[in-house]
Amino acid sequence: MLQQTQVTRVIERFEPFMTRFPTPAALAQAEEETVLALWQGLGYYRRARMLQRAAIDIVERFAGEVPLEVPSLMSLPGVGRYTAGSIASIVGKARTPIVDGNVSRVLARLYEDDRPPDDPEVVSDAWARAEQLVDACLDPATLNEGLMEFGALVCTPATPQCNICPLQDQCAAKAAGRQREIPVAKRQTKKVTMHHHAIVIRRGGKTLMHRRAKGGLWAGLWQAPAIETGRRLTTTSLLEASELPLADVEYLTSTTRLLTHRRVHLHVHRGVLRPRVRCPQGADQRWMAALDLEAAPLSNAAREVLGLAAEMK
DNA sequence: AAGGCGTGGGA
DNA sequence: TTCCCAAGCCT
Numbered sequence: 001m002l003q004q005t006q007v008t009r010v011i012e013r014f015e016p017f018m019t020r021f022p023t024p025a026a027l028a029q030a031e032e033e034t035v036l037a038l039w040q041g042l043g044y045y046r047r048a049r050m051l052q053r054a055a056i057d058i059v060e061r062f063a064g065e066v067p068l069e070v071p072s073l074m075s076l077p078g079v080g081r082y083t084a085g086s087i088a089s090i091v092g093k094a095r096t097p098i099v100d101g102n103v104s105r106v107l108a109r110l111y112e113d114d115r116p117p118d119d120p121e122v123v124s125d126a127w128a129r130a131e132q133l134v135d136a137c138l139d140p141a142t143l144n145e146g147l148m149e150f151g152a153l154v155c156t157p158a159t160p161q162c163n164i165c166p167l168q169d170q171c172a173a174k175a176a177g178r179q180r181e182i183p184v185a186k187r188q189t190k191k192v193t194m195h196h197h198a199i200v201i202r203r204g205g206k207t208l209m210h211r212r213a214k215g216g217l218w219a220g221l222w223q224a225p226a227i228e229t230g231r232r233l234t235t236t237s238l239l240e241a242s243e244l245p246l247a248d249v250e251y252l253t254s255t256t257r258l259l260t261h262r263r264v265h266l267h268v269h270r271g272v273l274r275p276r277v278r279c280p281q282g283a284d285q286r287w288m289a290a291l292d293l294e295a296a297p298l299s300n301a302a303r304e305v306l307g308l309a310a311e312m313k
Numbered sequence: 314a315a316g317g318c319g320t321g322g323g324a
Numbered sequence: 325t326t327c328c329c330a331a332g333c334c335t
Binding site: 004005006008009041042043044045046047118120157158159189216217218219257258259260261262299300301 | 314315316317318319320321322323324
Binding site: 001081103 | 328329331332333334
């Protein structure tokens with residue numbers, strides 16, 4: 001959960017998830033939809049699927065016990081060098097380094113490393129420096145947690161608290177007065193603009209919902225049926241493009257979501273089915289009552305769309 | 314190896 | 325408003 005996600009955001013999700021899935025075996029046996037439901041709103045939903053696959057692996061290959069060695073951990077889906085190092089050092093007490101976003105920043109400043117932090121050679125150097133520290137330290141678990149916490153609370157990205165920093169006399173960036181400009185900003189991926197034309201259809205207190213494809217954005221999550229294009233559609237062309245048996249669509253409102261790599265304009269419509277037609281239900285299309293919607297895995301974007309449609313009623 | 318993959322808080 | 329960035333990983 002903590003991969004690319006702030007601690008404060010994870011805290012509220014951790015207990016419910018662990019209560020529902022207290023062991024790898026419990027997670028391994030669950031329906032994917034149940035796992036996604038407890039993950040909804042957290043983002044990066046692939047993590048949830050990979051975590052469940054890791055649980056299955058742990059049951060099958062490690063007798064249900066989470067391995068505590070870096071190579072075994074890294075053989076699990078979704079577990080990279082950082083996650084493996086964290087578990088091995090903090091849980092397994094192994095003398096192994098970790099480099100996350102925080103540690104990377106702390107080290108860059110400490111050594112006045114002004115190279116682009118995502119460059120493979122710079123990453124490799126950061127791991128080597130972290131390894132030096134963990135080899136020299138008293139307690140690897142405390143060092144690793146401490147480095148991350150230090151980065152999150154003191155050696156922060158925009159305005160580091162150098163005045164209270166215990167390393168201010170040893171920091172090369174501070175000595176050069178460059179702590180604000182190191183590390184250099186990562187190159188941002190350009191946001192591609194997308195238009196999602198959502199059609200909210202209600203009948204008898206239920207809402208027609210559609211499950212997104214297994215790959216790509218919001219994979220496997222539910223949403224109001226939508227047409228996704230690079231350019232905005234008129235209601236007329238939307239009506240033509242939709243495969244639903246619609247009598248009419250009415251435009252309600254729009255909103256925008258900014259993702260890491262995408263700017264998604266969500267255009268909310270109300271759809272009216274042709275009278276007396278049946279909407280085919282299947283694995284990927286269902287009528288959902290309010291209670292179903294609560295329990296189903298929806299992205300926050302999909303929930304916003306439903307909320308906006310309800311407001312405009 | 315560069316880009317896909319969410320969401321929200323803070324500057 | 326807009327941009328940056330989070331306890332990264334996979335392809």
